[in-house]
Amino acid sequence: MLGDKIATRDSYGNALVELGKEHDNLIVLDADLAAATKTGIFKKAFPDRHIDCGIAECNMAGIAAGMSTAGYVPFMSSFAMFAAGRAFEQIRNSIGYPHLNVKIGATHAGISVGEDGATHQCNEDIALMRAIPGMTVINPCDDVEARAAVKAAFDYNGPCYLRFGRLAVPVLNDEETYHFELGKGVELRDGKDITIIATGLCVSESMEAAKLLAADGIEAQVINIHTIKPIDEEIIVAAAKKTGRIFTVEEHSIIGGLGSAVAEVLIEQSPTKMSRIGVRDTFGESGPAKDLLHKYGLDAEGIYNQIKVQL
Amino acid sequence: MNKLELQKKAVAVRKDIVTAVHSAKAGHPGGSLSAADIFTYLYFEEMHIDPANPKWEDRDRFVLSKGHTAPGLYSALAERGYFPVEQLKTLRHIGSILQGHPDMKHIPGVDMSSGSLGQGLSAAVGMALAAKMKGKNYRTYCLCGDGEIQEGQIWEAAMFAGARKLDNLLVIVDNNNLQIDGSVAEVCSPYPIADKFEAFNFHVIEINGNDFDEIHQAFEKAKATKGMPTAIIAHTVKGKGVSFMEDQVGWHGKAPNDEEYEQAMQELEKAGEALC
Numbered sequence: 013m014l015g016d017k018i019a020t021r022d023s024y025g026n027a028l029v030e031l032g033k034e035h036d037n038l039i040v041l042d043a044d045l046a047a048a049t050k051t052g053i054f055k056k057a058f059p060d061r062h063i064d065c066g067i068a069e070c071n072m073a074g075i076a077a078g079m080s081t082a083g084y085v086p087f088m089s090s091f092a093m094f095a096a097g098r099a100f101e102q103i104r105n106s107i108g109y110p111h112l113n114v115k116i117g118a119t120h121a122g123i124s125v126g127e128d129g130a131t132h133q134c135n136e137d138i139a140l141m142r143a144i145p146g147m148t149v150i151n152p153c154d155d156v157e158a159r160a161a162v163k164a165a166f167d168y169n170g171p172c173y174l175r176f177g178r179l180a181v182p183v184l185n186d187e188e189t190y191h192f193e194l195g196k197g198v199e200l201r202d203g204k205d206i207t208i209i210a211t212g213l214c215v216s217e218s219m220e221a222a223k224l225l226a227a228d229g230i231e232a233q234v235i236n237i238h239t240i241k242p243i244d245e246e247i248i249v250a251a252a253k254k255t256g257r258i259f260t261v262e263e264h265s266i267i268g269g270l271g272s273a274v275a276e277v278l279i280e281q282s283p284t285k286m287s288r289i290g291v292r293d294t295f296g297e298s299g300p301a302k303d304l305l306h307k308y309g310l311d312a313e314g315i316y317n318q319i320k321v322q323l
Numbered sequence: 324m325n326k327l328e329l330q331k332k333a334v335a336v337r338k339d340i341v342t343a344v345h346s347a348k349a350g351h352p353g354g355s356l357s358a359a360d361i362f363t364y365l366y367f368e369e370m371h372i373d374p375a376n377p378k379w380e381d382r383d384r385f386v387l388s389k390g391h392t393a394p395g396l397y398s399a400l401a402e403r404g405y406f407p408v409e410q411l412k413t414l415r416h417i418g419s420i421l422q423g424h425p426d427m428k429h430i431p432g433v434d435m436s437s438g439s440l441g442q443g444l445s446a447a448v449g450m451a452l453a454a455k456m457k458g459k460n461y462r463t464y465c466l467c468g469d470g471e472i473q474e475g476q477i478w479e480a481a482m483f484a485g486a487r488k489l490d491n492l493l494v495i496v497d498n499n500n501l502q503i504d505g506s507v508a509e510v511c512s513p514y515p516i517a518d519k520f521e522a523f524n525f526h527v528i529e530i531n532g533n534d535f536d537e538i539h540q541a542f543e544k545a546k547a548t549k550g551m552p553t554a555i556i557a558h559t560v561k562g563k564g565v566s567f568m569e570d571q572v573g574w575h576g577k578a579p580n581d582e583e584y585e586q587a588m589q590e591l592e593k594a595g596e597a598l599c
Binding site: 039060061063065066068070071072073074075076077078079080081082083084086101102105106109110111 | 380384386426427428434435436437438439441442443444445446447448449450451452453454456457459475476479480482483486
């Protein structure tokens, strides 16, 4: 429901169950984190199609690759740190290079992991995954989008990285009218002065920031980029031409993530002044997720402040 | 095939290996030659396959986890009819499907892309598990190097295969004792290899991996083993069949020059004639 708060990792688990009912060839792999990644929901519904690989993510990636060659559609699941991070090379060489139909469901992305601290807060996964040729990278902003993204990933034939969060975030999209299209950005708010391009949980924070800016007389266009790769070049270039001032916002390092992806589009097609809001080349730390998002300037107030300073 | 036919075919595979690597001016003859008898046995005696239908759903699978010995696999595939033998001369050439390491997207008969050491066994485990879950009877074979098993992922995969009792999986370790930097024992000893696989709940068989009688007996025992995967520790000679390459670490990843190529081919020719 609109306004509810749901973590996208829950959406992942729930969507797997829904898809699992329709498709016998969907299987789920986990690495001893089923309770946290929420694949435990799938395990309860389909115990025979849930494979716990133990704490061995690299092996899990290879098993997923092998099973996909036999017609299964594996969703391999772990924290972003251990999927994109630890198993990077396995994902690149055993899944990406042969372009196998494996989905990587990575939960606990970004600093909003919270109390576990820097070792578990992956702010580099988008950079790592989008550098792999042929890899699709999706970072949904809420429950409705996350469940739709899981379905779209299943329907797509090829490797796909799905990024989910631990923190419960507001439901922005109306399920009745929502339509997910892979590779298409979504304009959530019109505005003529600046454009905020956001992804993941920063989308709802950016919408709140836009309200604060509006109170100061600044009308911000807000675009949600759920598919980081392939990125929607058209919507980015059109926004740049319309407002002439771009801000990207992500719960990820400013190096290699959404900001970089948008900059790559603009520098080649429509050079425009832009600023990247995100984790600024630093590790995270322990603390409640909300406090961390505030400290690192990724809540509505932080986004608002960083935009105001630069205007 | 009977033993003599296998021996003759193995000579042909060895000639193909030397020819392909010579043409490529790069590649890995040593470990291709040490495993040539195993490649030959797999593709001409053991595996249920159909070269006319490489993606046949019920075929046995093979994963070359030690992917750098692609010349050995490609030669067996070509001799078996997956693509023309003549094409082996395009190995590692620009535009060729015969990449330096196995590429399942483009090479008929290659069941898994591999080459980054340590990863192939996990994929093989996935294939074996898929067969169990689908109730399929196909078997999965995986060839690892004795240096390769220094990779930790091999043991992640072995632990999983043992725990899941994947008796449709056969791991072969090409134990030729040499890796790039020297003898495996000196670089970082993987020994005792058999004990390690046993500890991971494998049925382990040690054989001379260059002897078709022993290869045959071991593969038959593996098929008869239920409730656990089998690992065959195949003691082999690196560079087997080419006198100046045998047991020489320098021939791990080096192509013969024209003179060396001629000598190697003459030796293999004689070996073939001796079988007639």
